[in-house]
Amino acid sequence: MVKKTFASSKMLQAGPPSSVVMVTCIDSKGKPNIITLGMYMPISHDPSLICIGVSPNRYSHRLIEETGEFVVNVPSIELKDAMHLCGTKSGKNCDKFKEAGLTPIPAERVKPPLIKECFSNLECRVVQRHECGDHTLFVGEVLAARLDEEYLTKDETLDVVKAKPIIQKNHVYWTVGGKH
Amino acid sequence: MVKKTFASSKMLQAGPPSSVVMVTCIDSKGKPNIITLGMYMPISHDPSLICIGVSPNRYSHRLIEETGEFVVNVPSIELKDAMHLCGTKSGKNCDKFKEAGLTPIPAERVKPPLIKECFSNLECRVVQRHECGDHTLFVGEVLAARLDEEYLTKDETLDVVKAKPIIQKNHVYWTVGGKH
Numbered sequence: 001m002v003k004k005t006f007a008s009s010k011m012l013q014a015g016p017p018s019s020v021v022m023v024t025c026i027d028s029k030g031k032p033n034i035i036t037l038g039m040y041m042p043i044s045h046d047p048s049l050i051c052i053g054v055s056p057n058r059y060s061h062r063l064i065e066e067t068g069e070f071v072v073n074v075p076s077i078e079l080k081d082a083m084h085l086c087g088t089k090s091g092k093n094c095d096k097f098k099e100a101g102l103t104p105i106p107a108e109r110v111k112p113p114l115i116k117e118c119f120s121n122l123e124c125r126v127v128q129r130h131e132c133g134d135h136t137l138f139v140g141e142v143l144a145a146r147l148d149e150e151y152l153t154k155d156e157t158l159d160v161v162k163a164k165p166i167i168q169k170n171h172v173y174w175t176v177g178g179k180h
Numbered sequence: 181m182v183k184k185t186f187a188s189s190k191m192l193q194a195g196p197p198s199s200v201v202m203v204t205c206i207d208s209k210g211k212p213n214i215i216t217l218g219m220y221m222p223i224s225h226d227p228s229l230i231c232i233g234v235s236p237n238r239y240s241h242r243l244i245e246e247t248g249e250f251v252v253n254v255p256s257i258e259l260k261d262a263m264h265l266c267g268t269k270s271g272k273n274c275d276k277f278k279e280a281g282l283t284p285i286p287a288e289r290v291k292p293p294l295i296k297e298c299f300s301n302l303e304c305r306v307v308q309r310h311e312c313g314d315h316t317l318f319v320g321e322v323l324a325a326r327l328d329e330e331y332l333t334k335d336e337t338l339d340v341v342k343a344k345p346i347i348q349k350n351h352v353y354w355t356v357g358g359k360h
Contacts, residue, residue: 002328002329002330003301003326003327003328003329004326004327004328004329004332004336005288005324005325005326006325006326006327008227008228009225009226010325010336011228011302011322011324011325012222012225012228012230012322012325013325013327013336013337013338014254014300014301014302014325014326014327014338015220015222015230015252015254015300015302015325016199016200016201016220016254016300016345017199017338017340017345017347017356018198018199018221018222019196019197019198019199020196021196038222039221039222039223040195040196040221041198041219041220041221041231041233042192042195042198042218042219042233043219043233043312043313043315043317044233044312044313044314044315045189045192045313045314046189046313046314047188047313048188048191048192048313049312049313050192050195051221051231051233051312051317053221053222053223053224053231072195074194074195074196108185120194120195120196121183121194122191122194122195128310128312130308130310130319132223132224132229132231132308132319133223133224133225133226133227133228133229134224134225134226134227135223135224137223137231137317137319139310139312139317142191142192144185144191145185145186145190145191145192145193145194146183146184146185146186146194147183147184147186147193147194148182148183148184149182149183149184150182152184156184156190156193157193157349157350158193158194158197158349158350160197160347160349160352160354161354165196165197167197167340167347167356169337169338169340170337170338172340174340174341174356174357175356175357176197176347176354176355176356176357177354177355177356177357
């Protein structure tokens with residue numbers, strides 16, 4: 001088995017693919033925005049904490065810094081086009097909810113709205129922020145979490161095969177295949 | 181669409197599934213260990229930085245703290261049984277390489293070995309550590325990265341469908357399905 005060694009600029013190519021999330025945030029005047037992220041992971045069960053990575057060049061970065069709140073919305077592969085649009089356009093001069101055909105609905109504990117069309121939503125308050133190279137790592141405490149009931153299994157866990165979350169690498173998108 | 185709200189202990193249930201990685205580390209006497217993690221994400225392209233989450237209760241936590249080095253090894257779904265064993269047994273009193281039938285090979289830049297059977301390996305040095313609830317978040321700078329050449333596409337990116345990385349939620353395992 002021959003191993004290919006990567007130059008430093010392409011090292012992350014050797015990493016696994018990641019789940020895609022759509023993060024909602026809001027500006028000081030109440031206008032919401034959406035940013036698609038490939039940097040998400042859970043980090044603590046008790047309390048419930050999650051991490052996201054956001055580039056300081058992105059408009060949403062400023063909104064999250066200003067309000068200290070965001071919502072992680074998890075899209076199904078059916079939302080691929082809307083997800084891609086929200087990852088490539090800036091919300092600075094447009095309404096991404098309108099352009100992507102998505103519906104904002106009020107959150108329970110935070111000001112940014114949920115995306116109705118996403119199968120689950122995690123309402124978060126920023127509890128830590130760290131500068132990590134070219135991105136900012138925000139650690140969010142999950143204050144409320146919701147999941148569409150049709151994607152719940154009998155034992156109240158996420159039905160991954162039915163929900164069809166998006167897995168990405170290099171902006172190519174898949175969903176999960178058969179169970180092993 | 182009815183939304184199910186979760187009690188605080190089950191909030192992460194609403195999060196997406198995540199890629200599984202097998203992290204190698206080493207003790208001060210040179211004995212290597214392996215821990216399977218569901219908490220991994222990239223965080224910076226330049227420099228190349230990645231995050232992992234490790235519980236302080238795990239034996240590997242102490243090794244990573246002591247040496248400041250680890251390797252992220254990415255298993256294919258064919259390694260499911262070895263991966264599961266390395267996530268559920270403690271390396272304190274056993275040799276996980278031997279028990280799981282895996283082969284340690286020397287890394288280029290760090291002391292912990294690579295897992296030969298994994299399709300890619302990211303050699304990391306800890307550059308940040310943060311206590312996040314019940315886990316420690318380690319940020320690793322990737323010093324060297326390798327990928328089996330048979331899983332490279334023509335444009336030198338990871339061939340995800342061929343490599344069959346493991347995606348997990350609630351200790352149920354999938355790999356990626358068709359491209360969308």
